[in-house]
Amino acid sequence: MLVAHATWHGGALCLWAERTGPYDTGASETHPFASRDFTGTSYEPFVKGAARVELTMTLPTHGGLPTPSAELGPRPIDGEPGLRGWRVPALVLEPFPAMALLQAAEDAADVIPGSDLRYLCLLADEAVHLAGRGRVLPRLLREDGDLVARWHPVLDDAGRLGDLVRAMPAACRAADGGRPAAEVLREALCGLVDTAVRGVVPHPLLPVRRGKVPDRVPLAERWVEALTGPSPEVPREPRDDADDLIAELDAWAAAARRPSGPLRVCFRLAEPTPGVPGGDVLDAAASWTLDQKERPGDPWRVEFALQGTDDPSLYVPAAMLWAGEAASVPDAEETLLTGLGRALRLFPDLAAALDTPTPFELTLDTAGAFRFLRQAAPMLSAAGFGVLLPQWAGKAKLGMKLTTRSQDGEGSGAVASSGFDLQGMVDFRWDLAIGDDTVDEAELEELARLKTPLVRLRGQWVELDEEQLQAALDFLRHPRQGTMTAGEAMRAVIHAGDDALPLTEVDADGAFGVLISGESDRRLTPMTTPEGFNGTLRPFQERGLAWLTFLEKVGLGGILADSMGLGKTAQTLALLASEREDGAAPAPTLLIGPMSLVGNWQREAAKFTPKLRVYVHHGTARHRDDDLVAAVGRSDLVLTTYGTAARDAESLARVRWGRVVCDEAQALKNSGTRQARAVRSIPARTRIALTGTPVENHLTELWSIMEFANPGLLGPRSAFRERFAVPIEKDGDERAAQALRRATQPFVLRRLKTDKSIISDLPEKQEIKVYCNLTPEQASLYQATLDDMLAQISESDEKQRRGLVLATMAKLKQVCNHPAHLLKDGSRLPGRSGKLERLEEICAEVLDQGEKALVFTQYAEFGSMLRPYLASRLERPVLWLHGGTSRTERDELVQRFQSEEEPSVFLLSLKAAGTGLTLTAANHVVHVDRWWNPAVEDQATDRAFRIGQTRNVQVRKFICVGTMEERVDEMIERKKALAESIVGTGEDWLTELSVAELRDVLRLSPEAVSS
Structure with a gap:
């Protein structure tokens, strides 16, 4: 049997073997089991040409012989072994063969790697991982009088470094009388990282000089050359002065190791290790009658550390600090001791750990650990200390x-x-x-x-x-x-x-x-496409139809919240068709939606369910009173608008409706409005809400829609706010969020078209942020507007403040669009706006590619300015749809854009055209100015990114750099996790910022203006 051992010595991997069999038991100081002969083994290719050395290793010794390693099997030993130096023949491997060996050592069948070699294999993997993540920096060093170029690791996880130090086998550091584990670790990791980087970075880094080679190549270029070649040595030339370059690189490395912001004391609770005394308190196999008071105290530990406040991943355990392994952290010891002194007032148990001059942890029993979890940890966290708890904390209860x-x-x-x-x-x-x-x-x-x-x-x-x-x-x-x-x-x-x-x-x-069930649609047997439906439902739509049918049978309402483009209209029409498959004549369905969607429902019903009798209840010629009841009696589907439903609620309530369906049901989000109350007052057996955004701004909007679908199910609005809305929105209470999901999931079916398990043949959507600069004129106007408005806000009362903040936002957004948009002076457009210039370029590129684009703006007046300008510049007609467009004109514009093969640009008002349209002829979407509500922007984007789209869709969102547009975009990105789980985001939250916060968000930065 052959066991391979390794140590890191003299900047290189040293390899030796331990053999079984006969050995010399004389008084020689040479290790009797050691050898450097790997002939005939799978290690042989890696050690060819390796230099031979003899190391002095301090190893456990018993009875005058080195204690065999554990890999050779147990050996009976009487008494305690001592330590003694032994001469060990070894091989010194070159960097690349050493790295190759470490990556293959554990796969060899004929050589057993010792614990020291296995540890260095682990370090090799760590080095490759650091290099792959770019956590390396180049250095220029002096070694034995020579200049060498080396790659050094940048360790961003001090906890991991501490674990590696503690895990190092003693044999790894046994050469030359033994060395500190941290020193050996740094040396080995630096050497392995250098090799790992050289193995992947191309050589040379700099382009080869062409033409006449200068008499003297600068030191910096020679250093870069040595960073990637097989040799790290930097050729020396007369008059070389490396001090400045070395100092510059050392400062760079020190800055990378130094926390990026202020430090704070951090407390980490470490649970007992299973299997140690007190580590298993009540296990599955243990008796419930075990009296734990008779057990030893549980070894819970609270470890102390320093943590970066700006970057919490920068973590320096106190044990490393006292070992001198955090020298690059300024004033670390003073910061730790001062912080622990402050924490003592909140966590009195700390007193026991502060009796030592180098406190690094506190040992607690179970009761003490529980006090830390429930009492100390929340107070320490609230006081600004870092607190790290086990993953199970607060979960399994x-x-x-x-x-x-x-x-x-x-x-x-x-x-x-x-x-x-x-x-x-x-x-x-x-x-x-x-x-x-x-x-x-x-x-x-x-x-x-x-x-x-x-x-x-x-x-x-x-x-x-x-x-x-x-x-x-x-x-x-x-x-x-x-x-x-x-x-x-x-x-x-x-x-x-x-x-x-x-x-x-x-x-x-x-x-x-x-x-x-959390996936009720998947637990139901999908329904096949009804015979009366002119088309074929996709599998997820068949499951949606089964879910709607199930709710209808049990007499409950629901919210079909599929994302835009997944066919909520088709699934609803399929439900109506399936009810009539056996010739039955169920009570009619009333569908209420925005005016812009009434025509769409008419066309979709004629296309998919031509046998359905459809009556449009809208306009001055609509039926009233008894005529309305008679007209409904002759219909299967009645279409009306929210405004008409509110005005005719009393008449509509006289009809016995089978169901009421609300499309774009976010129109009901404000439960106290006359419109929402009127819609809820119309009686029906069941109710369905269709919306791609069940929550836009606040959780009470979800309550309002649920109150329409299933009145009273979520309780009173005030109780809902107290139990769910306030804890989730204000405190991020995960338990409340989980309870809300449990309460609503039976009645909400939400599928996303980005989920490939739902729909796999929809093209990709690529979102691009287009950063634009302001012109000097825009910057001057922006600053003047900001100064004036902030002065008014600082002097306003609470009632005036909200309106002033929103007005300020609107004015600054108009400045970012174009000076003429704010001034409304009818002045010329060219050359005065960075956004306009970029929009013109993008539209020209789209047309040159023979494609089509949708351009959204939230301002109808700005769209009216853009349309003639873009049409003249692009030499193509530009379509323009806004709130003043009649229903007939709207339908004609959509039909023209969808059917014409010529490339074109469709300019749209976000409010008027952000929902209800299918514009899949476009595969480019541009948001010129931001609504700052991801749900609203996504709805608009979904005019093109929906079923029927066959090409990848590119979505560009314009942002003026150095302005409030960039900073608000960053704030929204940080809030997206909450928005996507339960809560959406709007603009109103900006009104709650203080004047100082507003000034920071709205300020104009120097980089905003193009040079």
Whole structure:
């Protein structure tokens, strides 16, 4: 058997072998098991030509012989071994063969790598990872009187560095009497990183000089040349002065290692290691009756560190600091001690750790760890300290589980053919659970008796405080199984749970299980395209039809919230067609939408469901009173607008509607408006809301739409705000967000066209931010407008402030568009706006490619200025659609743009044309000025990026650099995570900023003006 060992010595990898078999047991100082002969092994190709050396290694020794390594198997040893120096024959590998060996060593079948070699293999992988991420910097160093060019790592994870130091086997640093692990690690990692970079960076970096070679090549060029070649040596020339270049590069490296902002003290809670005393408190195999008070204290640790406030990933453990391994961090020791002193007032348990002059951690028992989790950690975080907790913290907690089983035998999750009655009975059982494990009464009482705040259950740590335990015991004293109606079960799911004892799981079968499923459309059998539907539904649309049909059967409303372009209209018309497949004549459907969509619904109904009888209730000639009831009786689908529905609500309420459908249902987002109240007052068996943006600005908008679809299901608006809206919007409460998703997911079907599992043949959408400069005239006008408006805002009261802020935003956006847009003086357009110049260039490029573009602006007056200008510059007609365009003209413009083969530009007002149109002839979309609401912009983009589009769509969003447009865009990007999960974003939040914050957001930066 051959075991390979390695150490890093003299800047190189040194390799030697440990063999079994006969050896010399004399008094020689040479290691009797050591060899450098790898002949006939898979290591041989890597060591050819390697230099031979003899190392002095300080190794464990027993009975006058080196202790064999663990890889050679256990050896009986009497007594404790000591340390002794042994001469070891070794091979010194060149950098590239060394790296190749380290990447292949563990795959060899005929050589066993020792722990020291395996560790260096790990370092090689770390070096390759750092090089691949670009976490390297070039250096110029003096080594033995020569200048050498080296690549050094930039370690952005000090915690990882500390782990590597602690993991280093002693044999790695045993040469020459032994060296500190951190020193060996830095040397080895630097050498391996240098090799890794040289293996991928092309040589030479600089282009080869052509023509006459100068007499003297600058030192900097020779240094760059040596950074990529096989040799790091920099050729010397007379009069070389390397000090300045070395100092410059050293300063660069020091800046990279230094935290990018102020430092703060950080506390990291480390849980006990399973298997050590106190590490397993209550495990699956352990008895619940185990008295934990008899166990040793759990070795919980709170580790101290310094962390960058601007970049939290910059993390320096206190243990490294006291070991002298953070010399580049200025005033680190003073910062740590001062911060710990401040934290002592919030975390009194720290006193025990501060008795030592070099505090680096605090050891706690289980109770102390729980106090840190529940009390100290929140206070420390609020006071500005860094706090890092285990991933399980705050997650696996005691909660309730509801199990229901239908009484009709439909236990598979399918919907019974007879439908589903909310008054039907279901069997139910409430259980207590921790994570996935249920807890019975005896177990709970044992936990309560032990009073253990942290318990390890089934391999995971769980928090159990006294309030939770008491709530759980109270819960167990009430009836926990029986029967109730499906409606009661639904309300129980929505409103169950509180902070002490939340609802964590629902297990239901049958129709009720389908209804509360997070993917209810996938649990239903997709319906085939109805015979009366003139077309073929896609698979996801067939699932959507099944979901709509299911809700209709159970008598509940829903929100079909598919993203724009996925065919909400087609799925709704298919629902109407499927109801009439067997010749039935169900009650008519009332569809309410914006005026701009009435014509679209008429055309889509004629195209997909030509047998449906459609009546448009709109305009001065519309039927009223008894004539209206008669007209509806002769119709299957009645189309009207929100305005007409509000005016004729009383008459429409006289009709017995099968369902009411609201398209672009965000029109109901303000629940208190006359329009929303009127629409909700129209009675119907079921209701459907169609919207691609169920939430634009605030969560109460979702409540308002749900109140239309299922009145009363989410409770009063005030209770909804208190339980969901305020905690989620103000505090980012994930538990409240999860409860809201659970409450709404049965009634909201949301699919995104960017999800390839939904639709795989839709082209890609590429979003590009186009940064434009201001002209000097724009910059001057911008600054003057800003100064004037900020002066007014600073002197305004709260009532005036909101209007002034929004007016300021509007004026500054107009300046960014064009001076003539703000001044409204009818002056010339050319040469005065960076945006206009860029728009003209892009439109010209699109037309030259034989393609079409949609250009959106939120200002109709600016569009009216752009249309004649672009038409004359591009020498092509430019179509223009805005709020004043009549319905007939609108339809003609859309038809012309879609049918004509010639390249063209369609200029559109965002408010008038941001929804309801299909303009797939365009594969370019330009947003000239931003609405600053991602949902609204995406809706407009979806005029082109929707089903029917066959080409990739490029979306360009114009931003003036150095202005409020750039800074507000950055703020929106930071808010997108929340916007995409539950909450959208609008412009109104800008009105809440202070004058100082407004000044920072709106200020004009020097880079705004083009040179």
